[in-house]
Amino acid sequence: MNKNVPDIRLSFPPDENPHYIRAVTQVGDTQEVIAHADIFESNGMKLVAKGTRIDSRLFNRLTQHRLTAPLDSMLTAKHPVNTHSLVMELDSVVKHEAVYRRILTRTGDPHAMKQALSSMQLAPEVMLRLTVMRERRPELFMHSIHTALIAFALAQSLDLPEGQRAAILLGALCHDFGEMHTDPEILVAEHDITQDERRYIHVHPITGHVLVQGLSGFSNDATLAILQHHERLDGSGYPNALQGDSIAMPARVLAVADVAETAIRRFDLLRVEMLFRLGQKRFDSNIVNALRDLLHITTTDAQNMRPARNATAQVEHMTALLETWITLRGIIRQEAAPAKPDTTALEFLFERMATMRSLILQAGFDPESMASMLVIAQDDPDMLAELRHMLDELEWLASDLANEIDRRSPQLSPPAQGALNGLLVQLQQMK
Template structure:
């Protein structure tokens, strides 16, 4: 099943970005080769007992190694199970979301329990140590997402063994990001079109690295592969939908979103998250969402006492209305025959279905631009209400961007405008880029 996702050149081997992070880390902590390191052609690159540091980077990066380098390393103060327990305990004491989860379960001990029997072979310990030292935000994200996943596993009555597998999948789900250019960490770095293939590939890379250890159940590999899927089929890398996503994969995809909102937003994360889960109810597993929404209610009550910002709501409503109208104009301009013969799984059908689904979701939430124009007139002075309108607008605009990204990712030839239908989608995407 997953083997079909292994394009040429994509395997569990070390990327230049990972080798750079590893050798840079080795300048600050002792990293020693506990066995000789060979190239795929049998040439010895590093002697047993040699100290690894950044001076070796150029030498290592020029060769494909016989095995991943972290199978051969001994590291001072690595991430091991006791270190994970200590870091997760600290998280439940210092961060709002893990603290809320621990409080709801009665103690942090229930969140920590699945970690105690976690398999952590040397190669995984090495990758997590690189993540902790070189990409600390990614390490914190992995820990926080793991606490959400364990919480959802407990609330779903998973066995202790399954919760352990779930903890491993959540902890290791973003190993593939270590092989991506760190420029992706820059919030100002915006990549669209074919370059997004690196982002789409990271669940596959992580799955292959986990498989390579032969230390985890297949359910862990598959769940990691699925952590960016969506219940409506709009996710990646396989665009799975509904029952095609495994139970553990569903937990991971929701835990990823929950953790990300608390990490991304300092202001009103509970209200933002609640809105997104309600507005996108087709994307997320409803049974699992029902375990999250009640947690957010008390937080939302506290957040509503703050002074939310809703000044950008009118502009967002205008942009949404224009985006929907522009698509309707492009559709109307198509020859009747072209629209009728559009491929059912092509770019035109995809964009049309996604835009219709977004409009339907907005109508169901009472937040379509036509509805909001009337609401705005009644909300003067209602700061909390204006904030809700602004949040809906931001989420809907983000979804427009996601339609654009998915269209370019799935149909990179769109810019060639080979058919009238492709031209309509390409024109709409160009309009979105200009306006957003």
């Protein structure tokens, strides 16, 4: 494990997580969720009898005791997510969402995923968790469906063995099981995630990995895909900051699919291309090229781009960010001796800021005079379009860097953390 990796641990065993148990019992308020076995506390006391309907009235009883077995293994939902319902979800996506219909069509065998879903043998624990996700976190459920579609299509395009395709499909469907154990309050869009809260987000791949280990149908490829789907080739990912060949192929495929789904949902197809161009050191180039072929971005896609943001505000934020970095860079170089651990821990920061500066120069603009370039570009439509495109890319880089600083902050000394606060404020303003 990389010595610069933050210490990420589970706060409590996954089967005792109150946020997930609450979600399960809330599902029981709207459909039948039945205990198909007696539920015991670890000291032998029976808490719930076989056949009892589980609902929110039982929440406190279940959360105040340590159970002898995971809750998932003792419950059955009346209307569970199963292979049949997953196929129906896939049909709906293909019917109503053109980009996903295009992706499957360009694989050359658009029916292969439906056949793979139909032949899957889902463990009861998996069906219950997918059911809870569908009922209580529908946006996360659809993210999983979309990500699975992209991941499976990539596995087809890369001509991966059938066993790996099946593992990638299952891993993609279950890759965010750990997120069901995160307090939903900190995940709402309006909430500003604190450094301590972000730790719970970073632990979700480990939680998901623990949850599926030992379940029927999960190969090593599937469990590694879940554990490593936020790792990046350059070591900038989490939870273990793995690099290069240390990251399994199924996880590399899932990483690209996961980011692509989020970008498609939030932006447009040209932004998807931009994100992977900027992250070329972080993702497997063969997989990204396969994604490009599946997306097959056309001139029509370019015409459908969403309106650009206010370029003046973007330039002002970038100018302030670059000025802050110039000051901070000098302080770090002066105070960080080679023997100090902060020097190594902050290498990523120098690299990311150098990438931003390089991007500005490659676009033909002067990093030291961003405001004047905006004035010039106002009278040149082509230059203004290029400037707006570059600013959008810089915003994504800034948002990604802000998250990375948050994640690595616990490794740094208090003086280093304090020095980064001003830069972090500037980065967050660009989100």
